[in-house]
Amino acid sequence: MPARIAIASLMQESNSFSPLKTTVETFASYYLLHGEEMLTGYGEARTEVPGFFAVLAKAGAEAVPLIAAYAAASGTVTRQAFDTLVGEMERRLRDAGPVDGLLLALHGALVVEDQPDGDGEIIQRMxxxxxxxxxxxxxxxxxxHITPLKLQPNVFHIGYREYPHIDMYETGQRTAEILLDIVAKRRPMPAMALAKRPLLVSPVCTRTTDGPLRPIAEEARRMERAGEVIHAALFPVQPWIDVPDLGFAALVCAEDAARAQAVAEKLAEMxxxxxxDFFPDLTPLEEAIRIGLASDGMTLVSDAGDAPTGGSAADSAAVLRALIAAGADRAARLSYLTICDPGAVAAASAQGAGAEVTTPVGHYFSKQDGAPVTITGRVLSLSDGIYKMxxxxxxxxxLSMGLTAVIAIGSIRLLARSQPSMEWDKAMYVSQGLPLEDAALVFVKSPAHFRQSFGPLAARIISANTPGPTAPDMRRIPFTKATRPLYPLDPI
Known part of the structure; x- marks a missing residue:
């Protein structure tokens, strides 16, 4: 009989400092797939669950889809939402009858209102x-965020190898292949080992393509190729969650428990x-704008402090205010930025494409973090905000940005959207009629992942020291629950 493998996914990256709560409706705004909807609901997306399906199909195994929910990054998940979704996962697993294994696609940094390790609770309940x-x-x-709660009996973990995250699909494939080997008794259940250090690093400087993490990632890959371990994963952690035992983790999957622990400790010590070396090279926002307006080519600027993929509301007016103060609206070349503000979009929509609109913009959600900027501009376009990576x-x-408006404020092009969404792919701008080659300055609310898509078109890339709930300078984050001491917040 072919193996029967249940498949489920509940993915959200929490931010303890976000003004937003994550509800079932938040998940539904991205995708919420029930049972067999999972078989086609991903479309062409190369993410973990399609990777699961591909491996099972090739092996002739039966996939038993349960539920798939995704909410990118936002504030902590409400207990009601969590129990609703995990409860459905439990019910569908019970109703599925006997299965030979279970594949779970999780993020790892999901925080529930009353549970600092939501992913660990999911694994425990399954x-x-x-x-x-x-x-x-x-x-x-x-x-x-890796904790001992995740290390349940007869559970193994496989992490992304790459940042920017270009191996989601391949991670799903690796996980499914190992599971099928275990089910078929081609390999024993591997041992897992965890080692952590009290270190917080900004995603600005944890790329695996360059910088201080690269040689450590290369050593992990060497160990895998040499057969020393099955998989060695590095977890720089989502740094904007205020939870105990926060830190940098190495999680190793090997056939031998002692070897797994030794390798995990070696990587953690490295x-x-x-x-x-893990402190980002940051530029003051005003200086980044000056460089962009004065230089040839396109200057790409990371507004990491307001990154929706870190859980920000993506509604900060800091960049817009600084652009206007620097005279970017009167410059000879264009500047692009985005702000999530449903109110400003509604005002633009009411006036219509081609009309002039005067409206406050910014801090629609994060009112405690700043004041909006009142702008007058021309509505260049309106759209449903849907684009494909x-x-x-x-x-x-x-992805959907919700109802979206492009507003021209002199030489500034403001892409105003109704809901936050990841800013990883240049299609975000291009889909709205804003080709990158036309701009002197392009702002992206992302600490590092944007480099994969936007980077090849840039003459230079600058990480601006912008404020917000995803501030790239870890020392600016107001932790109250994280275990201390914690470097670089504390001298160690």
Whole structure:
């Protein structure tokens, strides 16, 4: 009989400092797929669950889809929403009958109002529903918050290898392949080992393509190629969650428990020795604007402090205010930026394309973090804000910015949208009639992932030291629950 493998996914990256709460409606605004809807609901997206399906189909195994919910990054998840979604996962797993294994696609940094490790609770609840010997394979984002709660019996974990995240689909494939090997008794259940260090680093400087993390990631890959371990994952962690035991983790999957622990400790110690190198090179916002307006080519600027993929509301007016103060609206070349503000979009929509609109913009959600800027501009276009990622990692994934307006404020092009969404792919701008080659300055609310898509078109890339709930300078984050001491907040 072919193996029967249950598949489920509940993915959200929490931010303890976001003004937004994550509800079932938040998940539904991205995607919420029930049962067999999962088989076609991903479309062409190259993410973990399609990777699961591909491996099972090739092996002739039966996929038993349960539920798939995704909410990108936002504030903490309400207990009601969490129990609603996990409850459905539990019910569908019970109703599925006997299965030979379970594949879970999780983020790893989901925080519930009353549970600092929501992903760990999911794994624990699924483990209790299955026979003790039934294997569970879990795929995790490289920014997961790894705790002992995740290390349940007969559960193995496979993390992304790359940041920017260009291997989501491949991570799903690796996880499914290992699970099928276990089910077919081609390999024993691997041992998992965790090692952590009290280190917080900004995603601005944890790329695996360059910078201080690259040699450590390369050592992990060397160990895998040499057969020393099955998988060695590095987790720089989502740094904007205010939870105990926050830190940089190495999580190793190996056939031997002692070897797994030794390798995890080796990688964690390599990271710790380089801790002073993991501080981002940040430029004051005003200086970044000056450079962009005065230089040839396109200057690409990371507004990391307001990154929706870190959980920000993406509604800060800091960049818009600084652009106007610097005279970018009167410059000879264009400047692009985005702000999530449903009120400003509604005002633009009421006036219509081609009309002039005067409206406050910014801090629609994060009123405690700043004041809006009142602008007068011409509405260049209105759209439903739907576009498809083409070269930002999970290619083929369809995203929605909600009702969207492009407003010209002199030489500034403001892409105002109704809901926050990841700013990884240049299709965000291009889909709204804003080709990047026309701009002197392009702002992206992302700490690092944007480099994959936007980077090849830029003459230079600058990380601005912008404020917000995803501030790239870790010392600006007002932690109250994180275990201390914690570098670089504290001298260690």
């Amino acid at each position: 483990r209790k529903l299955l026979p003790a010997a039934t294997p569970i394979g879990v795929s995790l984002d490289l920014h997961g 990271i710790w020795r380089l801790r002073s 083409t070269d930002g990692g999970p290619n083929g994934l369809e």
